[in-house]
Amino acid sequence: MPDRFDQHAVRHRMKLLRENGDVTLYENRDGVRCPACGDPFSRVLLTERRAHSFDPSGTGRVCVTREDERLVVCAHDS
Ligand SMILES: [Zn+2]
Numbered sequence: 001m002p003d004r005f006d007q008h009a010v011r012h013r014m015k016l017l018r019e020n021g022d023v024t025l026y027e028n029r030d031g032v033r034c035p036a037c038g039d040p041f042s043r044v045l046l047t048e049r050r051a052h053s054f055d056p057s058g059t060g061r062v063c064v065t066r067e068d069e070r071l072v073v074c075a076h077d078s
Contacts, residue, residue: 003067004067005035005044005046005065005067005072007024007026007044007046010030010032013028013029013030013031013032014026014027014028014029014030014032014044015027015029017043022047022048022049023045023046023047023048023049023052024045024046024047025043025044025045025046026043026044026046027042027043028040028041028042028043028044032044034063034074034076035063035065035072035074036063036064036065036072036074037061037063037074037076039061039076040076041063041074041075041076042058042060042074042075042076042077043074043075044072044073044074044075045071045072045073045074045075046070046071046072046073047070047071047073048069048070048071049071052071052073054073056075057075058075058077058078059078060075060076060077060078061075061076061078062074062075062076063076
């Protein structure tokens, strides 16, 4: 697994839901795998902010991968 989640490499397999400067949210359309657990995620949030608040909409797993300059947060629906 690569050290960094490369959203550009899988861009065609995801739908861009929101882009807001340092925060990007994608919906998984084609079984892209979570860098933390390896299972396909439902949505992925890429944030370069130091802190972030979430309002979880489901009860599925949430995985967090810390990279040098950002956080990768994957939400799984279960
Ligand atoms: Zn995961």
